[in-house]
Amino acid sequence: KQEVTQIPAALSVPEGENLVLNCSFTDSAIYNLQWFRQDPGKGLTSLLLIQSSQREQTSGRLNASLDKSSGRSTLYIAASQPGDSATYLCAVSQGGKLIFGQGTELSVKP
């Protein structure tokens, strides 16, 4: 059974720092991996999608990597801003379903 784990569960950093969020999964037979952002009381916003054949994707200050063989993905946020404060979720697509991690709650202090 696929299990997705995110570390850390919560993170508080000062504005301007570069930071890394980690995601690991137990079964490497995934279709793709997706990173989402969720603001309190809101739905999910897709940030980056990495296909199983890809190693990384970039969008603005965000960079996500994927290492299927080791079952790991990282989300790198450069020059963090208070507006980046949210919960970040990673999810792997497998068997036509998304399996989510528990999320990392990020707080960026001005």
Place this chain on the structure above:
Amino acid sequence: GAVVSQHPSWVICKSGTSVKIECRSLDFQATTMFWYRQFPKQSLMLMATSNEGSKATYEQGVEKDKFLINHASLTLSTLTVTSAHPEDSSFYICSASPQGPYGYTFGSGTRLTVV
């Protein structure tokens, strides 16, 4: 592109009544949609997979008779919480994915409060 609209964004209902939540794909056709439930400070739990023109597939432990799912068209799936009780209060989110190697798009969620 790939927008999913969910309505209502919040609803308060009395215990024992039923509530319907709609999920629409606005710019693509979705033969499959997904319904999730999220408790405070927790991740999303998949409740069921909604299949256009056929019965939904429910995850283990989800009551089919309480959470009725209808997917009558390629752009609309509905979740009806029947005979709602306070323990059904939660955040419900739907999602869908366009055909091809695309990711999933989520609705904005519905906050259900049963009083």
